[in-house]
Amino acid sequence: xxxxxxxxxxxxxxxxxxxxxxxxxxxxxxxxxxxxxxxxxxxxxxxxxxxxxxxxxxxxxxxxxxxxxxxxxxxxxxxxxxxxxxxxxxxxxxxxxxxxxxxxxxxxxxxxxxxxxxxxxxxxxxxxxxxxxxxxxxxxxxxxxxxxxxxxxxxxxxxxxxxxxxxxxxxxxxxxxxxxxxxxxxxxxxx
Amino acid sequence: xxxxxxxxxxxxxxxxxxxxxxxxxxxxxxxxxxxxxxxxxxxxxxxxxxxxxxxxxxxxxxxxxxxxxxxxxxxxxxxxxxxxxxxxxxxxxxxxxxxxxxxxxxxxxxxxxxxxxxxxxxxxxxxxxxxxxxxxxxxxxxxxxxxxxxxxxxxxxxxxxxxxxxxxxxxxxxxxxxxxxxxxxxxxxxxxxxxxxxxxxxxxxxxxxxxxxxxxxxxxxxxxxxxxxxxxxxxxxxxxxxxxxxxxxxxxxxxxxxxxxxxxxxxxxxxxxxxxxxxxxxxxxxxxxxxxxxxxxxxxxxxxxxxxxxxxxxxxxxxxxxxxxxxxxxxxxxxxxxxxxxxxxxxxxxxxxxxxxxxxxxxxxxxxxxxxxxxxxxxxxxxxxxxxxxxxxxxxxxxxxxxxxxxxxxxxxxxxxxxxxxxxxxxxxxxxxxxxxxxxxxxxxxxxxxxxxxxxxxxxxxxxxxxxxxxxxxxxxxxxxxxxxxxxxxxxxxxxxxxxxxxxxxxxxxxxxxxxxxxxxxxxxxxxxxxxxxxxxxxxxxxxxxxxxxxxxxxxxxxxxxxxxxxxxxxxxxxxxxxxxxxxxxxxxxxxx
Numbered sequence: 001x002x003x004x005x006x007x008x009x010x011x012x013x014x015x016x017x018x019x020x021x022x023x024x025x026x027x028x029x030x031x032x033x034x035x036x037x038x039x040x041x042x043x044x045x046x047x048x049x050x051x052x053x054x055x056x057x058x059x060x061x062x063x064x065x066x067x068x069x070x071x072x073x074x075x076x077x078x079x080x081x082x083x084x085x086x087x088x089x090x091x092x093x094x095x096x097x098x099x100x101x102x103x104x105x106x107x108x109x110x111x112x113x114x115x116x117x118x119x120x121x122x123x124x125x126x127x128x129x130x131x132x133x134x135x136x137x138x139x140x141x142x143x144x145x146x147x148x149x150x151x152x153x154x155x156x157x158x159x160x161x162x163x164x165x166x167x168x169x170x171x172x173x174x175x176x177x178x179x180x181x182x183x184x185x186x187x188x189x190x191x
Numbered sequence: 192x193x194x195x196x197x198x199x200x201x202x203x204x205x206x207x208x209x210x211x212x213x214x215x216x217x218x219x220x221x222x223x224x225x226x227x228x229x230x231x232x233x234x235x236x237x238x239x240x241x242x243x244x245x246x247x248x249x250x251x252x253x254x255x256x257x258x259x260x261x262x263x264x265x266x267x268x269x270x271x272x273x274x275x276x277x278x279x280x281x282x283x284x285x286x287x288x289x290x291x292x293x294x295x296x297x298x299x300x301x302x303x304x305x306x307x308x309x310x311x312x313x314x315x316x317x318x319x320x321x322x323x324x325x326x327x328x329x330x331x332x333x334x335x336x337x338x339x340x341x342x343x344x345x346x347x348x349x350x351x352x353x354x355x356x357x358x359x360x361x362x363x364x365x366x367x368x369x370x371x372x373x374x375x376x377x378x379x380x381x382x383x384x385x386x387x388x389x390x391x392x393x394x395x396x397x398x399x400x401x402x403x404x405x406x407x408x409x410x411x412x413x414x415x416x417x418x419x420x421x422x423x424x425x426x427x428x429x430x431x432x433x434x435x436x437x438x439x440x441x442x443x444x445x446x447x448x449x450x451x452x453x454x455x456x457x458x459x460x461x462x463x464x465x466x467x468x469x470x471x472x473x474x475x476x477x478x479x480x481x482x483x484x485x486x487x488x489x490x491x492x493x494x495x496x497x498x499x500x501x502x503x504x505x506x507x508x509x510x511x512x513x514x515x516x517x518x519x520x521x522x523x524x525x526x527x528x529x530x531x532x533x534x535x536x537x538x539x540x541x542x543x544x545x546x547x548x549x550x551x552x553x554x555x556x557x558x559x560x561x562x563x564x565x566x567x568x569x570x571x572x573x574x575x576x577x578x579x580x581x582x583x584x585x586x587x588x589x590x591x592x593x594x595x596x597x598x599x600x601x602x603x604x605x606x607x608x609x610x611x612x613x614x615x616x617x618x619x620x621x622x623x624x625x626x627x628x629x630x631x632x633x634x635x636x637x638x639x640x641x642x643x644x645x646x647x648x649x650x651x652x653x654x655x656x657x658x659x660x661x662x663x664x665x666x667x668x669x670x671x672x673x674x675x676x677x678x679x680x681x682x683x684x685x686x687x688x689x690x691x692x693x694x695x696x697x698x699x700x701x702x703x704x705x706x707x708x709x710x711x712x713x714x715x716x717x718x719x720x721x722x723x724x725x726x727x728x729x730x731x732x733x734x735x736x737x738x739x740x741x742x743x744x745x746x747x748x749x750x751x752x753x754x755x756x757x758x759x760x761x762x763x764x765x766x767x768x769x770x771x772x773x774x775x776x777x778x779x780x781x782x783x784x
Contacts, residue, residue, distance in 0.1 A: 023249050024260070027278050031300060034321060051279050102516070124440075128360040136360070139321055143358040146298045146322070149279055151440060 008085035008135050013042035013061075021055040036138030044086035044141060048073075048094060051145055073097050086141075089114025089132025092121050095148060126151055236307040239315075241285040241293065243267045248281025248297075274302040277322070291315060291337070296323035298358075304340075312336060325354040344394055346383075347373040353384075363394040441514030444528040450535035451567075454682070462571055463527070464542025466699065468554045469569040473536035476561030478687060479529065480539040483507035486522050486550040489698040507553065511541050522548045532561055547572065549701050555694040556687060563688025570697055576682075577697060 014036060018029040029050075033043055045064040049056035058064040061082040068074040073094040080090070095101075096117045101124070102108060107116040114132035121127035126147045128140075136144065243252075243263050250263040255272045263275065263283055275283055277299050285293045287306055291313070295301050299322020306315050315337040317324060328335055328351045337348035341357035344365065352368040365374040367384025374381050376394050383399055384390040390399040438445045451471035462469070470480040485492055485507050492506075509520040513529035523543050530537035541554075556566055570577040685693045 023262075023278075024251075027249055027251050027260070027276065030278055030298060031276050034300075125361075139358070140360040142298050142321065143361055145279060146358055147361065149297055 007087075008038045009083045010036065010038050010040045010043075010085070011083070013040040013046075013082055014138075015042050015046040019046060019056070021057055026050055026055070030142060033138040034142050038085040039136045039138050039141040040083050041080050041086045041090075042082035043138075044091060044136070045074075047141060047145060048091075051148070052098065068094065085135030087114070087132060088118055088127065088130045088134045088136065091136070091144070092117035092127060092130075092132065095126065095144075096120055099148075099151065124151065236309040236314075238270055239287050239306040239308055239313070240268045240270050241273065241287045241303060241306060243269075243283060243285050245282075245284040247283070249278035250281055250283040250295075251276050252283075269303070271303055271306050274300065276300045287313075287315065290328055291335075292327040293317065294325040294327070296325070298322055299324060316340070319355065319357060321358050323354065323356040323358070325352070327352045344374060344376040347375070349373060349382075364391065365394075366391045438514070438529065441529060442516055443514040443518050443526070445531050446528045446537070447531045448533035448535075449530075449537065450533070451538035457569065462542065462574075463540065463544075464525070464547065465545035465573060466543040466547030466552075467571040468541045468552070469538065469567075469571070470540075470554075470556050471536065471538040471567045471569075472532070472564040472687070474562040474564035475532055475534055476536070476564040476688075477530075477532045477559040478537070478539070478564070478566055479513055479557045479559050480526065480541050481513075481555040481557060482509075482511040482524060482541045482552055483555065484509050484511070484520075484522070484524070484550050484552040486548040488549055489551050489700050492551060507551075513539060522550075536564065545573075547699065549699050552697045552699065553694050554697060555692060556685075558687040558689065558691045563686060566685050566687045566693075568683045568685070568693075568695060570695075572699065 014029055014033045018025050018032055020026070029043075029046070033039065033047065036043070039047075042061045042064070045061070045068060046056050046058075049058070049064060049067065056064065058067060065074060065078055069076055069078060074090070075093075078090070080087075093112050093114055096103065096107075096112045101112075101120055103112065103116060103120045104123075107113075107120055110116065112120075118127060118130050118132050122129060126144065243265055246263050246265055251260040252263040252267065252269060252273060252275050253260045254269055256274070260276070269285075275285075275295050277283060277295055277297055279297055281297050283295050285295075287293070293301075293303075300320040301322065301324050302318045302320075304316040304318045308314075312334045313336070315326075315335070317326065317337075317339045319339060319341045321341070324339055326337060326339055326348060328337070328348070335348065339346045339348070339353070339355045341355060341363065343357055344355070344363045346353055346355045346365045349371040351370045353370075353372045354366045354368070355363075356365075357363040363376070365372060365383055367390055370384060372383045374383050374392055374394075379397065381392060381398055383392050391402055392399045393402050396402045451473065457469060457471075468480065468482055470478060472478050486509070509522060509524065510517055511520050511524040511526055512518065513526045518526040524541060525543070526539065526541045528539070530539045554568060554570060556568070558564075683695065687693065
């Protein structure tokens, strides 16, 4: 008798029914995913592409995987099935590459592997204390995407800033561009 | 059933009926304060409507659970039972007149479970399935009983601005920005905030103090490695009311709410470096200082042969910026924190510790956000203020008196001076010539020590010493006919707003010292002060150019001779002093016997 562990799976990813590119379907996708007990690879990659690009017009799981491999967010040998629960390590590597997080000593030396990518995101408060082999529930995946957005916009009080601006009747300030230092202004002719 | 199990069930029942608990405590709190309005007798409840006033991104709403979702639009009104859901990078703001405001942030599902007015009391109950919701009450007026509930906690509103965040897998969090709120979960009930200050609590901490303590971080830029002046500089920000936090995304300490130093304080304060660039502003804005520089002898850098003759002579190879890993440079430049402004403005300082490297520095300021503000620029080297100047010469006999502005170069080493001011010595009038291009032969660039970097033909001139007493130069004749050295401004003020940037250039050549800028008359080539010299031609002929070059070479030789003579004199004097000291020692020894 062989005893072992099996990765969590879903019967059918949410994206199979709600994979459309229109805003209504995308909204349904996010909030239907929130009710799932496990986030599958297919759903996670679809969600990541929607977040990064605004929409995902991939025709299937294989296309999504290839897209993310081409962008360097997934390893070239990624071969997990669509229905299998996404591992936190896999998602962490994609996120640190997306955010261009330099990380600490180990990640600088060895690159963003799942273990250190998870540790780095824990430090940045984008992940809860995790093992790279754990998966996410649907609502947890939404939480991570939400934290990712908070991190990228540099504040978790955008709602507050916007409310203040609307109160004053002022236009919203031009958002700062994270990760972009000002371009050096070398002396130049204006003639 | 064990006693422990019984207690757990009771605790769960308490949490599940948090509404009644919060109402009870609210009644006690209300009873302790004079009522804001005369409470009318309880009558039929009046349903209140929420109006959508702002939609960002993708937001859906349905008026009841059995109704279809529809896109939320500005102006839409919904009542009790309405449910909102938001997508990524989305939010919606609703108001419930007269004074309530609900802001639903990204990836949130929130339902208005109750929104009624009963007599003089307005009752609002929001149920958030997950996400982040903020609730504001604009002003004191009618009595409010407001609660935000999530699966694991409840936030009862006592103050005027609160936020609840509950999103697995992260710890639920409640904030009270203004006023007080009561946070309840399965284990505890805690008051968050006070009438005069806000507070924050995480669900896994016992109170707001523990939450605050957990957020305290040790400066990851190795605070122990700071010099005493750097440490003092950081400490003075907190001593003047600044709030210092570490921004994990920028990777640098951020400071808010500490006002900038006044001019007097700036002069008297211990600046942290040998070379300091100081940016100060006085309104609620976030300005960022930035220095791009190239280390080396400016005279060499600006005259090096370039492959592309049209390329810029200044090729910065370092960037100093408050954050993103750019707050230190390999040449030693540092910025210790990013000041995010406040009601009184702020300041940022970029500095190089001693010895500051020679080079060309471009001192820049970027308006990142906030109000349009006046920004002051100062630079200090070895404790003395650097002139922010350019000098302009014209054939009309005008003297540069006060000048300020940005120096910009083009590939032919022609220059522009912006906002330069000039003094007409005959009338004493000071006037401005903004944005004036300077033609060849009209402009000479010097450092603050009077060392020429280019002559008036645009030819590079190295190690040329401006000595109006002993070695008057053609430049001297052009630039300063009266021989009066006039102080140049050491502070420039510019208005920045809406993403503006401005920059100033500085040259720190080898053996750079800052002269006394208090003025003082020096004779030109023996002429009495006040005597005007004849200005040279703007576009000299070949012969005239040859003549001027001959004179320049002669001056160079004279300078070298003067330096050599000076060295010899110094050596002679040192020898004489040594001999004198030896004689005195001999005499003293004799006397002691």
